[in-house]
C-alpha cells in the first residue's frame with residue numbers, strides 16, 4: 001500500500017487502464033472526465049488489438065498519396081486548410097518523420113508496445129471476467145489491385161522480421177479463409193497475430209469493475225485550470241471544485257495539448273476524426289476483421305453487428321459528421337464487398353471519434369521534465385485502443401517508482417520541446 005494520491009484526467013481506454021494498474025499497486029486514484037462516461041474515441045472504434053500495425057502514419061509515400069486524396073471529398077484522408085501555427089508545425093514535423101530510417105526505429109517501439117499490450121488485454125479480460133467478444137487470430141488486409149498487394153508485401157517482410165505471424169494469400173486462399181464473403185480482391189495479407197473485440201462493451205464492463213473495486217470515477221467533471229508553482233502542479237480547478245493529489249496524469253486524448261498549453265509545455269498533436277457505422281443485421285458476417293486496403297476501411301464483426309470504420313480528417317476538435325465522407329466509406333464497402341447494397345445502409349447512424357495524432361505516429365508516454373509530478377499518456381492515433389493497457393501499465397509503474405516495462409526516448413513527452 002502507498003499513501004500517494006493520483007488524479008487521472010480523461011476516462012478513455014488510456015485513463016481507465018492507468019487507474020486500473022495504479023489500483024493494483026495499492027495507489028489511491030481518482031479519475032475525472034468531462035462527459036457522462038458513455039462515449040469517447042474509445043467506444044466506437046474498430047476494436048482491433050493489432051500487433052500488425054507497426055508502421056506509423058508518417059511514412060514514405062503518405063504525403064503524395066495524401067495530397068491526391070485531399071482533392072476528393074469522399075476520400076479517406078483530409079486536412080482542413082487553416083492558417084494555424086500548431087497545424088503548420090505539426091505538418092512540418094510529420095514530413096520530417098516520414099523517412100525509412102525513422103519508420104524502422106518507430107516500428108521497433110510499436111512492436112514492443114503492441115505485443116505487450118495485447119498480453120495485458122488478455123490478462124484483464126480473464127482476471128476481470130469481461131465479456132466483450134475478444135477473438136483471435138485474425139486480420140485480413142484485402143487488396144483490390146496488384147499495386148496495393150505489392151506494397152503490402154513489404155509490410156509482411158517487416159512484420160516477419162519482428163517475428164509476427166504474417167503471410168501473403170492469393171485470391172483463392174483469401175476466399176477459403178472467408179467462404180461466405182465475396183471480396184473484390186486480387187489477394188490479401190493474413191495477420192495471425194491480431195485480435196479484436198467490441199470496444200464499447202469492454203469500456204462499459206471495465207468501468208464497472210473499476211467502480212466496484214472502489215476507484216473514484218467522477219463523470220461530468222471538467223478540468224478547467226491547472227495551477228502550478230513553476231516546477232510542480234499544485235492543484236486542479238474543475239467544474240466541481242478544486243482537486244489536489246501527489247501526481248497528475250493527463251490522458252485527455254485529442255484535447256490534451258489544449259490543457260498542456262496552460263503549462264507552456266508544447267506537445268504537437270492534431271485530432272484525426274474518424275467515423276464508424278454498424279449494421280446490426282448484415283447480409284453476411286465475416287469470420288474475422290478485414291482492412292479494405294485501397295479504401296482505408298476497417299470492417300469488424302462485433303457482438304452487436306458488423307462495424308465499418310474509416311477516414312482521417314485533420315480538422316480540429318469538433319465532432320460534427322461530414323456526410324460526404326461517410327458516403328465515401330459506404331461506397332468503398334460496396335466496391336470491395338459487392339454483397340452489400342445501398343439499402344443496407346439506409347438507417348445507419350454514423351459515430352465520430354477523435355484520434356490523438358502525433359507528427360511521428362508514436363505516443364507521448366511518461367513523466368514531464370518540467371513538472372515533476374505531471375505525467376502524460378496520449379497521441380496513440382490509430383493504435384490507441386490497442387495501446388491503452390500498456391500505456392496505463394507504464395504510467396502506473398513510473399508513479400510507483402518502478403522502471404517502466406518499456407522505455408524509449410522516442411516516447412518522451414517533451415521530445416519536440
Ligand SMILES: Cc1cc2nc3c(=O)[nH]c(=O)nc-3n(C[C@H](O)[C@H](O)[C@H](O)COP(=O)(O)OP(=O)(O)OC[C@H]3O[C@@H](n4cnc5c(N)ncnc54)[C@H](O)[C@@H]3O)c2cc1C
Pocket residue numbers: 009010011012013014015032033034035039040041042043044045046047048049050221222223224251252253254255256259272273274275276298309310352353354355356377378379380381382383384385386387
Ligand atoms: C474510426 C476509428 C477507428 C479506430 N479503430 C481503432 C482500432 O481498431 N484499434 C486501435 O488500436 N485504435 C483505433 N482507433 C483509435 C482509438 O480509438 C483511440 O486512439 C483511443 O480510443 C484514444 O483513447 P484515449 O483514452 O487516449 O482518448 P479518449 O477515448 O478520447 O478519452 C479521452 C477522454 O478525456 C476527456 N477529456 C478531454 N478533456 C477533458 C477535460 N478538460 N476534463 C476532463 N475530461 C476531459 C474526453 O471527454 C474523453 O472522455 C480508432 C479511432 C477511430 C476514430
